[in-house]
Amino acid sequence: MSNGWCTIESDPAVFTEMLEKFGVEGVAVEEVISLDPSSLEQLGTLHGLVLLFKYKGSKREVNYQPESGLYFAQQIVQNACATQALINIVMNRKDDGVTLGTTLQEFFDFTSGLDPATRGEQIGQSDKIREVHNSFTRSTVFSFEDVAAKDDDDVYHFVSFIFKHGAIWELDGLQPAPILCTNATDDDWRDKMITSVQSRIAEISAQDTTGQGQGISFSLLGVVADRIPALELELALLQSEEKPTTLVEAQLEQLRQEREQGRIENSRRRHNYVPMVVALLRALAEKGKLEGIIEEVKQKKAAQAQAGGKK
Template sequence: GVFTTLVRALGIPKVEVVELYDIEPWATDHLGSPIGLIFCFLYQKDKHRPREFRDSAGERLWFANQLCEDACASQALLNIVFNTDVEIGGTLAAFKADTMEMSPVMRGLAISNSLPIRAAHNALARYTSPTTRQRQRSDIQSADDLEETYHFIGYIPAHGKVWELDGLKPGPLEVGEMNYGGSGAEGWMDVVRPALRLKMKKYGGAEEGANIKFNLLALVNEQYCNASDELELAKRKRSQLERRLDAKYPQGWQGQVRSPLSLS
């Protein structure tokens, strides 16, 4: 619900965010093909610094580095929607156009300095009073005393591959290739599923004892829009059928069928 509210605050219509309770097919197949996934986990700082790399396909993606430590949720969402064909509204469309030629670092800086994006994010942020923040700083003795930090990353299908979009990494990471050419999204969940399992194992799986603090969200077409589209399709099919019946039975056919359903 919070993410869907953030989506609306950013001006993105016709999509919503739903929670997934498992990564297995029984828990995801009913969604068809999600637009993207957002994975949340208890963050542990990597001991090694990732090397810079270049991927010709990855460079075609819109990707921003995370420069603000408490904005990874909004960052993951933007990294997803800017690489899909969903309607993003005028404000984000202008922002994407203005930052298209920028480097990932400069895009991250642009996100931090964008008043509309900052306002949408802060409207849903947890408030901490200045007094509480000062007390927390005085109580911290070492890095181990910091409260648990959660990190959000995105997954999308694009350019025939599945990508992990982590704002703390230098660029998009290729998860795997889809087993067909083109840029469609059918079946990409089968590619991303092993990557999610590895991520859960790396950051503490249940078999090792304790940390199962993960959350998986899917960005999907809004259910109301889907139902509305299905209704409009049913209306058109009904209209076509009635025209054919009118042509075949010019004297009238309504009396030969049971009371028809009204699709007003």
């Protein structure tokens, strides 16, 4: 955790519940497996994409557009990029089927007239936003808040891509303004977004110092219209018309189960397992089994190291 903000895992269940805690309605986050038109089409209404990648910090030649008319907040607080990636998307979609909820609507009203850097500062000073963000921290017995990152440490960063005002935009909180990727229309913006993201991935991959494509990793999430309310509405309509509902009921049940499983996984992420592990180790020690287990593990490690050295 840095400056009171923890790192966030790139997981659709984490991002979906984060939006729910902010009070955002009608939105969910799903993993994007493949960057092709059919995959994006299956997502339904797409509000934006969130790209996670290993950050190298190199300079870029890009088309900054300070007067884009977009809502854009710079990242002033370290580790806040995941939350800012989501905020930068939903703030620009509040008139397109996204209900911000009280927290983000009030934040939008307060910061809409500010410059990107000041908006970023206000995110850092928002107790509610920080509270929601940090509710997804993984529990640990130690705090490394004051430990400085090494030059060779892996640092990951989130950026957003949206379609608005006839263009595809990259919203990177580490940059001073929105980046114009390419112009687009209502007919071709999905294809243009795919091309823009692919271009960004290729640009990042070119920074790979291993020369074998192993130095960079990516994750892509789609911020989409929540399908559960739509299916609930469709189910109610079918029932009122006394039409078959089996298929819709099955789809709805599957989504509800997936959503609940995501909440369970999030709860597990937050749970502190350290006391349980300590109690287990203490019990093994009291029974005289701990030293034997440790010695067995050491022998296995030594055997693996020896086998690896013979290759």
